[in-house]
Amino acid sequence: SQQGEEDPQALSIQEGENATMNCSYKTSINNLQWYRQNSGRGLVHLILIRSNEREKHSGRLRVTLDTSKKSSSLLITASRAADTASYFCATDRVFGNEKLTFGTGTRLTIIP
Amino acid sequence: GAVVSQHPSRVICKSGTSVKIECRSLDFQATTMFWYRQFPKQSLMLMATSNEGSKATYEQGVEKDKFLINHASLTLSTLTVTSAHPEDSSFYICSASDSTRGSYNEQFFGPGTRLTVL
Numbered sequence: 001s002q003q004g005e006e007d008p009q010a011l012s013i014q015e016g017e018n019a020t021m022n023c024s025y026k027t028s029i030n031n032l033q034w035y036r037q038n039s040g041r042g043l044v045h046l047i048l049i050r051s052n053e054r055e056k057h058s059g060r061l062r063v064t065l066d067t068s069k070k071s072s073s074l075l076i077t078a079s080r081a082a083d084t085a086s087y088f089c090a091t092d093r094v095f096g097n098e099k100l101t102f103g104t105g106t107r108l109t110i111i112p
Numbered sequence: 113g114a115v116v117s118q119h120p121s122r123v124i125c126k127s128g129t130s131v132k133i134e135c136r137s138l139d140f141q142a143t144t145m146f147w148y149r150q151f152p153k154q155s156l157m158l159m160a161t162s163n164e165g166s167k168a169t170y171e172q173g174v175e176k177d178k179f180l181i182n183h184a185s186l187t188l189s190t191l192t193v194t195s196a197h198p199e200d201s202s203f204y205i206c207s208a209s210d211s212t213r214g215s216y217n218e219q220f221f222g223p224g225t226r227l228t229v230l
Contacts, residue, residue, distance in 0.1 A: 035221075042118075042205060042223040043156075088155060098144065098209060100219060102155045 004089060004103035012109040019076045021106040023089035024069075030092050032065055033100070034074050036085045043088070046074075076108075084110045115139055116208050118222035125196055126230055133191045133225045135206030141186035142208035146219060147179070150203040162189055196229040203227075 004025035013019055025032070031050050035043040049056045049065045049072065056063045062075040076083055089103040115138040125131050135145060144163050148156040160176075162168040162183035170176045178200075180192040189208075193200055203226050207219040 040203070040224070040226065043207075043221040045218070045221075048218070098219070099146070099158060099161060100207075101158075104155050107153070 006103040006106045010107045021074045023072045023103045025091045032072050033090045035088045038085045079110045081110050081112045114220040116220045116222040122226045124228045130194045135189045137187045137208045143211040144209045145189040146207045148205045198229045201229045
């Protein structure tokens with residue numbers, strides 16, 4: 001499967017600042033999701049955005065989707081030390097039988 | 113709800129031995145389970161998809177005779193790494209979905225199993 005790409009690969013910001021991560025993918029999709037993974041742990045589902053949606057909010061999270069550019073962004077506002085983790089986007093394809101293709105991930109470090 | 117467990121969380125084995133990893137859906141029936149592999153500081157790569165009662169579908173490049181997957185019930189899938197070698201050392205994560213839940217079959221992820229082959 002072809003992976004999407006995320007940038008930046010790593011991001012360090014001060015606590016309280018906003019963090020923006022980008023994800024690009026290669027095929028037509030049904031949905032795009034963002035997950036968080038703390039070191040050595042499983043994945044926590046953050047938010048799902050459908051292909052016919054352009055923006056979605058959940059608490060301090062804001063996700064955008066541009067299907068024409070095959071890209072998405074995740075914005076975390078007012079970052080906290082607990083937000084330190086790796087963040088992955090994942091897409092499922094049209095007629096893809098629910099299989100998820102994960103991006104390369106962004107390692108976010110929040111500096112207290 | 114929608115909790116997925118994995119056992120063991122960590123396992124260390126000698127080269128040449130086989131290791132079995134269990135993935136259980138605790139509060140829902142998992143019609144489909146997925147197995148992923150993750151190397152350090154890398155992304156998740158799908159290894160195979162299994163549907164209850166049928167043979168698993170493996171991704172290109174994944175050896176089905178080396179990574180045996182069994183999905184014998186709606187709450188349990190197992191991944192057996194046969195004749196493990198050091199290059200099989202990795203973080204293995206399962207996920208489960210229930211196709212009866214609605215239009216979108218969300219995957220719920222287990223906490224992962226860290227395999228180290230000496």
